[in-house]
Amino acid sequence: MNGQYFFATREGTLEGPYFTRADAEREITSYIRRMVQAKEMIASRA
Template sequence: MDVRKGESEKHWFRSDRFSLVNGKWFFQTREGSVEGPYDTHQEAETVLLLYLRHSDDSLYHGVR
C-alpha cells in the first residue's frame, strides 16, 4: 500500500469509499459527504477521480 502525501509511514485503516444502495452506487469523501447516486461502480469511480483532481487543483491554487 502506498503512503499518502505528507505521511512517512503506513499506520492507517482505509475503508471502501464505495457503497451499493438499492442498486445505485455512492462514494464517501474524506470530508464526510456522500456523493451519488451513480448507475455503475465505474461511473462512481470516475466521478470520484474527478472530485479528487479538483480537490488537488484547489489546494495548488489556494482555493478552498
C-alpha cells in the same frame, strides 16, 4: 445501495448516486482531481 453507487469523502460528504460502478469510479477520480486543484490554487495565493 438499492443498485446505486455512492462514495464518501474525508470531507464528510456523500457523493452520488451513480448508476454504475464505473460511473462512480470515474467521478471519484474527478473529485480527487478537483480537490487537488483547489488545494494548489489556495497554496499559490498564499
